[in-house]
Amino acid sequence: MPRIMIKGGVWRNTEDEILKAAVMKYGKNQWSRIASLLHRKSAKQCKARWFEWLDPSIKKTEWSREEDEKLLHLAKLMPTQWRTIAPIIGRTAAQCLERYEYLLDQAQKKEEGEDAVDDPRKLKPGEIDPNPETKPARPDPKDMDEDELEMLSEARARLANTQGKKAKRKAREKQLEEARRLAALQKRRELRAAGIEVTSRRKKKRGVDYNAEIPFEKRPAIGFYDTSNEALDPMAPDFSKMRQQHLDGELRSEQEERERKKDKQKLKQRKENDIPQAMLQNQEPAKKRSKLVLPEPQISDQEMHQVVKLGKASETAREIATESGIETTDTLLNDYMFTPQAAATPRTPAPQTDRILQEAQNMMALTHVDTPLKGGLNTPLHNSDFSGVLPQAQTIATPNTVLATPFRTTRSEGGATPGSTAGFMTPKSGALTPVGKANMTPSVRDKLNINPEEGLDVGSTPAEHRMFQMSMKDQLKMGLSGLPQPKNDYEIVVPENEDQEEPEQAQAQLVEDQADIDARKQEELKAKAAKELASRSQVIQRELPRPQDVNLTVLRPPHESYSLTDLQRAEELIKCEMVTMLQFDNLKNPVPTINKRTNMSQAQQLAFLEQHPYGSYRKEDLEVAKGMLKKEMDYVKNGMSHGELPLEVYTQVWEECLSQVLYLPNQTRYTRANLASKKDRLESAEKRLEQNRSHMAKEAKRAAKMEKKLKILTGGYQSRAQVLIKQLQDMYENIDQSALELNTFKFLQEQEKSALPRRIQSLTEDVTRQMEREKVLQKKYAEFQIQIKQLQEEYLTQMQSLPNDDASKGEEVSSTTNEETAVDEDDAEMDED
Numbered sequence: 001m002p003r004i005m006i007k008g009g010v011w012r013n014t015e016d017e018i019l020k021a022a023v024m025k026y027g028k029n030q031w032s033r034i035a036s037l038l039h040r041k042s043a044k045q046c047k048a049r050w051f052e053w054l055d056p057s058i059k060k061t062e063w064s065r066e067e068d069e070k071l072l073h074l075a076k077l078m079p080t081q082w083r084t085i086a087p088i089i090g091r092t093a094a095q096c097l098e099r100y101e102y103l104l105d106q107a108q109k110k111e112e113g114e115d116a117v118d119d120p121r122k123l124k125p126g127e128i129d130p131n132p133e134t135k136p137a138r139p140d141p142k143d144m145d146e147d148e149l150e151m152l153s154e155a156r157a158r159l160a161n162t163q164g165k166k167a168k169r170k171a172r173e174k175q176l177e178e179a180r181r182l183a184a185l186q187k188r189r190e191l192r193a194a195g196i197e198v199t200s201r202r203k204k205k206r207g208v209d210y211n212a213e214i215p216f217e218k219r220p221a222i223g224f225y226d227t228s229n230e231a232l233d234p235m236a237p238d239f240s241k242m243r244q245q246h247l248d249g250e251l252r253s254e255q256e257e258r259e260r261k262k263d264k265q266k267l268k269q270r271k272e273n274d275i276p277q278a279m280l281q282n283q284e285p286a287k288k289r290s291k292l293v294l295p296e297p298q299i300s301d302q303e304m305h306q307v308v309k310l311g312k313a314s315e316t317a318r319e320i321a322t323e324s325g326i327e328t329t330d331t332l333l334n335d336y337m338f339t340p341q342a343a344a345t346p347r348t349p350a351p352q353t354d355r356i357l358q359e360a361q362n363m364m365a366l367t368h369v370d371t372p373l374k375g376g377l378n379t380p381l382h383n384s385d386f387s388g389v390l391p392q393a394q395t396i397a398t399p400n401t402v403l404a405t406p407f408r409t410t411r412s413e414g415g416a417t418p419g420s421t422a423g424f425m426t427p428k429s430g431a432l433t434p435v436g437k438a439n440m441t442p443s444v445r446d447k448l449n450i451n452p453e454e455g456l457d458v459g460s461t462p463a464e465h466r467m468f469q470m471s472m473k474d475q476l477k478m479g480l481s482g483l484p485q486p487k488n489d490y491e492i493v494v495p496e497n498e499d500q501e502e503p504e505q506a507q508a509q510l511v512e513d514q515a516d517i518d519a520r521k522q523e524e525l526k527a528k529a530a531k532e533l534a535s536r537s538q539v540i541q542r543e544l545p546r547p548q549d550v551n552l553t554v555l556r557p558p559h560e561s562y563s564l565t566d567l568q569r570a571e572e573l574i575k576c577e578m579v580t581m582l583q584f585d586n587l588k589n590p591v592p593t594i595n596k597r598t599n600m601s602q603a604q605q606l607a608f609l610e611q612h613p614y615g616s617y618r619k620e621d622l623e624v625a626k627g628m629l630k631k632e633m634d635y636v637k638n639g640m641s642h643g644e645l646p647l648e649v650y651t652q653v654w655e656e657c658l659s660q661v662l663y664l665p666n667q668t669r670y671t672r673a674n675l676a677s678k679k680d681r682l683e684s685a686e687k688r689l690e691q692n693r694s695h696m697a698k699e700a701k702r703a704a705k706m707e708k709k710l711k712i713l714t715g716g717y718q719s720r721a722q723v724l725i726k727q728l729q730d731m732y733e734n735i736d737q738s739a740l741e742l743n744t745f746k747f748l749q750e751q752e753k754s755a756l757p758r759r760i761q762s763l764t765e766d767v768t769r770q771m772e773r774e775k776v777l778q779k780k781y782a783e784f785q786i787q788i789k790q791l792q793e794e795y796l797t798q799m800q801s802l803p804n805d806d807a808s809k810g811e812e813v814s815s816t817t818n819e820e821t822a823v824d825e826d827d828a829e830m831d832e833d
Helices: 013-026 031-035 043-054 065-077 082-089 093-112 146-160 165-193 244-248 252-272 277-281 301-323 327-332 355-367 462-481 498-509 514-534 538-542 558-563 566-588 602-611 619-640 647-659 678-801 804-832
Strands: 661-664 669-672
Touching (some): 082 093, 093 355, 566 602, 647 661, 661 678
8 A cells, every 4th residue: 555645744953954945945835836845744834834933033932021012911811813913012923822822721720730841732652743843843863765865955955046047948949959059050061161152042931031121111102202200319328339248238148247246246255354253144134132121229329328328437436436545435335337147138039920820810710610590609710900901010119227226226027137927037136125015126236235224115195205204314323333444544645756657657547539540640741842832933833834855965965064165164054954854853843644654654754863862952042043043144134224114125135035946746846047948937827727727626625515504503593594584574665555555545634634625625615505406496385285185175176066976977087086185295204203
């Protein structure tokens, strides 16, 4: 029967390494391709192994107490939602589920009274792990079977292939085509050598032959036509100078070759810098250390200083008493250097209740709840905190040991050695137990029983206080009466040279501060440097420019010194001294240069100074020399009738003299302008122009940098100034507009003042004229009313004399007339109103 292999099982180290390399090459989406490298694992198992164990972001450390509390709290809020709980805690879902089941099993074992140390989730012999993806990999066996070796070699070959199957197939086909072409060419050559001509028949290609014709050619029309559209674009590429590689772009092989060279260069650089191999692999990202959180100190600095001062005061008093040599005083003082109880610093108290165990018991109790149809009380649970998503953190503080033993603080009840309870304490030996309260002990620093009132029950009434004071006086008198008689024999010895020794001893005992020592040394170095600078030349003291190289050709050869006159010999001595000073200054204070190249090395300068030693002179000699020079200068001025030259004349003379000196860049030396040729003058002018340009560029760069810096510093002020200027301009415009409007309204006011009386007069005349017209019309109206009444009366009299029919018509006419009259009266009243 053939052996059937089911994919799965425990993971081995080789499989993990292959999976890591495959993920690096294929990514985290192509799990089928990754699983093809592992013969015993499926794509789903490879994916689960990566996301449950091999992912560098997975946290594999021990579970902390806070994480356990958070897990139980979230499991109570969101039961069975492990994919939601996992990112909150920072673990995987499988880790959360496994830890949750472990805590429940531990709580159940503790309730049943079994040993909770063993892991209840540990597999027994013969059991199969249901989740092998979440377990560490097993080591590889020494003798691997053929299947594993074949899988390893195949994975190594496939992972080392960077081109792929298609690229290999294309290269192989290209190689075969080239071999086929060479064979056919060789065959035709051999037939031609044997006298047989073979014509090669080329296959007719379907489509366009690009070597024989132009594809999609549009022939121009016969005759003249407009060529304005054929203007050449200057930005168009020049195909006459382009090659095929410019059009095709960079090939993949060239790109891979360039990347390969870059990787080699990086690896070489890393090896040169000696970076550890673990950093080069960088298998796991570096984890940032968490901040150390400590409880707040229970003892302040002031309290610590107070305790130290108390100890120092007692030690000082004891030393003074011991130095006096009197044993009686020494017996009255006790040694408080060591505390009476040698107890270790108590540890941080453990919590009274196990929160994790309580939460696990609650979850287990809720899991095994019976149906609520039976009735009865609810399942008893421990108190839990549901004030938020996360459980409340407990702050544990270290007990204060120093505050419990101050200068006048009594010890705890029972004895000097503290214990867990008051009954298990060792009583202090050698101390007097006061009478009054049995549960109190004397003070810590009270070995002579000076403060017995701490352990006595004095009482609260004044009479009891007086009795206590009297009893204390009696006890004190009885104690003093037992003292021996004093001995008044004194011997005074005055030491010799006491006044002289005390300052020396005090000076010896005084320890100078390191800051004072450093300051004194710094001052000494400054004084030494200032003294050395004062002995140097004025060029160094005033920081004047100096030549980079010293021209030794100004000195005459030694064999010509015998034929010199006294004046020439003096001039030669001055030149020699000048060159010596320049060499010494360049050796002690080198000129800062850019190229750092000089004609003379330091060894040559030292050799020249050995032949011509640099002499150091006293300050008095220098003052005498300066006086002689000044005297000679005054003599020359008086002899040649030279007065004080103004600055303008001196500047003019200096510029004339400077214009006579010309620098030759080819010969790197200065000469007189009248001795130089035209070519030398042009070269000198070009050199000066180049120097001026470089100086101008340097100054411009410096100015731009300063301008940029100034812009950065004053950018806000400038923007603010622009805003204020704009506001001022707007205000000025508003002021001008307001002034114009004010003048306009003033002019209108004057015009109105002049036109107002005329308007009032014309309106008054109109009103008077209207009133008179209304009066006339009222009179006419009254007359018409009177006439209407008269006509009505006449009509009524006529109607009375007529028959009945005519009378009724006449009444209707009269009623109509009366209505019209009433309407006219109403209109008249409205006009009057």
